[in-house]
Amino acid sequence: MKKYPCPSCGAEIPFRTSVASHGICPYCRTMVVRDDEGLRKTGDMAQLPDDMSPFQLGTEGTFNGVRFGIAGRIRQNWEDGSWNEWFIVSDDARRGWLAEAQGFYAPCFEVENLSDETLHAIGKMQEWAGGNVAGGDWAKSPVGQRIKIEKTIYKIVDIKNAECVAAEGELPFSSPQGRKTVSIDCLGGDGKFASVDLADGGARVFTGAYVDWTSLNCRYYRSFEGWKP
Amino acid sequence: MNASDFGPNLFGEEPAPVKKAAIRKFNCPSCGGEIQIRAAGHTLTAICAHCGTVVDAADERVTIIDDVRTKLRPTLIEIGQRGTLEGIDWEVIGYVLKSDRTKQYFWDEYLLFNPYHGFRFLVQMDGHWNVVRVVKEDFQRMGFVTTVWHENQSFRPFLRDQPIVQYVKGEFYWRIRRGDTATTEDYVAPPYMLSFEKVPGEETASLCEYTEPDAVQAAFGLQSMPRRKGVGPNQPSPYNIAALMKSAAMAVAVAFVIHMAAVAASASQPVMTLNKVFQPGDQTREFVSEPFTLPRQSNIYIESSAPVSNAWAELGLTLVNETTKEVFELTQGMEFYYGSDSDGPWREGSPTADGYLSGVPAGTYRMTYDIESDVLQKAQPLQVSMTAKRDVVSWGNFFWTMFLLLAHPGVAWLRSSAFENRRWENSDFPRTASGGDDE
Numbered sequence: 001m002k003k004y005p006c007p008s009c010g011a012e013i014p015f016r017t018s019v020a021s022h023g024i025c026p027y028c029r030t031m032v033v034r035d036d037e038g039l040r041k042t043g044d045m046a047q048l049p050d051d052m053s054p055f056q057l058g059t060e061g062t063f064n065g066v067r068f069g070i071a072g073r074i075r076q077n078w079e080d081g082s083w084n085e086w087f088i089v090s091d092d093a094r095r096g097w098l099a100e101a102q103g104f105y106a107p108c109f110e111v112e113n114l115s116d117e118t119l120h121a122i123g124k125m126q127e128w129a130g131g132n133v134a135g136g137d138w139a140k141s142p143v144g145q146r147i148k149i150e151k152t153i154y155k156i157v158d159i160k161n162a163e164c165v166a167a168e169g170e171l172p173f174s175s176p177q178g179r180k181t182v183s184i185d186c187l188g189g190d191g192k193f194a195s196v197d198l199a200d201g202g203a204r205v206f207t208g209a210y211v212d213w214t215s216l217n218c219r220y221y222r223s224f225e226g227w228k229p
Numbered sequence: 230m231n232a233s234d235f236g237p238n239l240f241g242e243e244p245a246p247v248k249k250a251a252i253r254k255f256n257c258p259s260c261g262g263e264i265q266i267r268a269a270g271h272t273l274t275a276i277c278a279h280c281g282t283v284v285d286a287a288d289e290r291v292t293i294i295d296d297v298r299t300k301l302r303p304t305l306i307e308i309g310q311r312g313t314l315e316g317i318d319w320e321v322i323g324y325v326l327k328s329d330r331t332k333q334y335f336w337d338e339y340l341l342f343n344p345y346h347g348f349r350f351l352v353q354m355d356g357h358w359n360v361v362r363v364v365k366e367d368f369q370r371m372g373f374v375t376t377v378w379h380e381n382q383s384f385r386p387f388l389r390d391q392p393i394v395q396y397v398k399g400e401f402y403w404r405i406r407r408g409d410t411a412t413t414e415d416y417v418a419p420p421y422m423l424s425f426e427k428v429p430g431e432e433t434a435s436l437c438e439y440t441e442p443d444a445v446q447a448a449f450g451l452q453s454m455p456r457r458k459g460v461g462p463n464q465p466s467p468y469n470i471a472a473l474m475k476s477a478a479m480a481v482a483v484a485f486v487i488h489m490a491a492v493a494a495s496a497s498q499p500v501m502t503l504n505k506v507f508q509p510g511d512q513t514r515e516f517v518s519e520p521f522t523l524p525r526q527s528n529i530y531i532e533s534s535a536p537v538s539n540a541w542a543e544l545g546l547t548l549v550n551e552t553t554k555e556v557f558e559l560t561q562g563m564e565f566y567y568g569s570d571s572d573g574p575w576r577e578g579s580p581t582a583d584g585y586l587s588g589v590p591a592g593t594y595r596m597t598y599d600i601e602s603d604v605l606q607k608a609q610p611l612q613v614s615m616t617a618k619r620d621v622v623s624w625g626n627f628f629w630t631m632f633l634l635l636a637h638p639g640v641a642w643l644r645s646s647a648f649e650n651r652r653w654e655n656s657d658f659p660r661t662a663s664g665g666d667d668e
Contacts, residue, residue: 051270051271052270052271080403081403082287102271102347102348103271104347104365105347155367157367189367190366191366210365213347228318
């Protein structure tokens with residue numbers, strides 16, 4: 001772990017991973033970007049509302065036999081609630097997200113080198129959403145349609161306009177308050193999960209699965225008075 | 230934490246544990262009373278425990294969704310109560326009273342929360358309980374007529390409904406208010422039920438598992454429980470008919486094999502024959518046979534016949550052991566009548582008779598026999614023939630064995646069928662009397 005002085009308050013900002021470029025000071029909530037010279041302030045981040053999530057920065061878990069650790073979090077709001085996107089890094093240096101919504105946990109890792117078929121499907125989604133689902137014609141909505149990602153067929157189950165309300169820890173990109181994302185959730189058989197995120201003019205694809213708490217085999221999670229895991 | 234756990238991306242530090250549960254509190258915008266949020270970060274809708282106002286608690290700006298103040302109703306399990314189901318502690322954080330579209334049937338849905346394991350529902354209707362979890366899966370469904378597969382089980386369509394939210398209290402991770410409706414389609418594979426709930430733009434699949442009332446009562450320490458009525462849609466049958474039929478079939482097969490082996494191994498040797506014309510003028514009607522030997526303990530099968538015609542004859546047989554004087558007795562009655570009346574010709578009885586002497590020990594025997602007949606009384610001769618064989622396998626025993634083996638499964642099958650009929654009478658697809666389908 002590396003620690004850098006916060007350009008705003010001088011406190012130490014820990015960077016657990018080498019792959020994260022952005023961070024948030026845990027003391028004064030200054031947003032920073034990391035480069036060769038150290039940290040540079042890019043803005044201020046709101047306080048995260050306290051919640052009953054069992055995860056926290058530094059929590060380790062296992063998915064598909066791969067050990068991962070939690071390095072950061074984005075809290076996303078949408079029309080009907082909010083959810084946590086925990087930034088995870090696996091011990092084989094892959095970047096991913098552990099989506100936590102309504103008590104469901106879906107760890108997933110980014111798919112690099114998308115096939116032409118998947119790119120084409122994503123292109124059509126981008127065209128439809130145009131960066132904002134509210135502007136899309138719901139009669140032509142891709143919800144309910146099927147999409148092939150990495151040889152697996154998924155059903156598009158829901159498309160949300162999301163907005164970052166707060167973040168903590170370190171992140172692979174800048175996620176200031178109010179950053180807008182179109183988040184497309186896809187379900188496969190056997191609890192397989194895929195997510196297509198349209199943001200900042202680009203698209204990222206993640207695949208993973210819905211798993212239960214027990215199978216994540218977590219360490220260094222939060223403990224709550226009166227609750228045992 | 231061991232640094233080597235993390236390859237190139239070392240975390241290398243144990244985070245400080247957080248001790249307090251994050252209970253969010255704010256004041257009801259309607260009555261000013263305190264509202265407690267137990268599932269902070271998840272809860273969207275909360276109902277004031279003091280005035281019943283439904284508020285949107287998604288963020289700091291708490292707004293009123295439904296200000297129809299309602300009296301707080303007591304429920305069997307109260308908000309905040311905890312119980313352990315299948316080894317996991319759950320806290321009741323929400324309660325919904327739902328009814329069907331016709332408002333004839335009402336049921337309770339308790340929302341359960343555990344910060345690690347997420348949410349479950351505990352549903353009670355007519356004393357039947359289900360623990361329910363949302364399932365994230367792309368189900369392949371073809372209308373509401375064919376079965377749905379889930380984890381190698383086939384679920385059969387059971388009931389379609391439009392439930393209505395009648396009353397709410399506590400807190401929920403979705404927006405809810407009285408009068409909310411949805412379309413549900415239930416499929417059953419006892420003890421499970423798959424329920425698909427559709428609202429515009431969204432479909433949620435849930436897996437319900439039938440839970441014995443005792444387990445719920447013990448989990449939440451409840452004083453009294455609603456009485457169980459009828460058969461629940463996914464109540465497991467107390468008759469494991471498939472296993473019972475399988476074991477009965479096995480038993481029948483084994484009994485058959487044993488029987489056939491006994492047939493093959495049996496000697497079925499004649500030990501004595503009799504073919505005698507009795508005369509009405511005989512000095513005595515009691516005769517004694519020549520001695521014969523039974524080489525080992527065996528049964529003796531005796532078959533007699535006499536050409537009686539509208540007459541009767543009775544052959545009394547007594548087998549006497551020459552050494553021990555042990556006695557075995559058997560009577561062979563032959564009577565045969567026939568005639569004709571207004572219903573046409575009739576016949577009754579038979580001119581033959583048969584029977585067994587069982588467990589006759591090895592030894593030398595003589596057969597004493599006597600005859601009584603109305604033929605002899607009418608001063609006519611009577612021919613009687615008789616054969617005695619040892620080591621004869623009895624089919625009667627076999628059929629008795631079959632009957633005993635199959636009686637229990639047969640009764641169980643009838644009961645199971647009645648149970649299934651009671652289950653399916655509440656369905657959109659009631660079973661017809663003949664349409665018995667035994668899984």
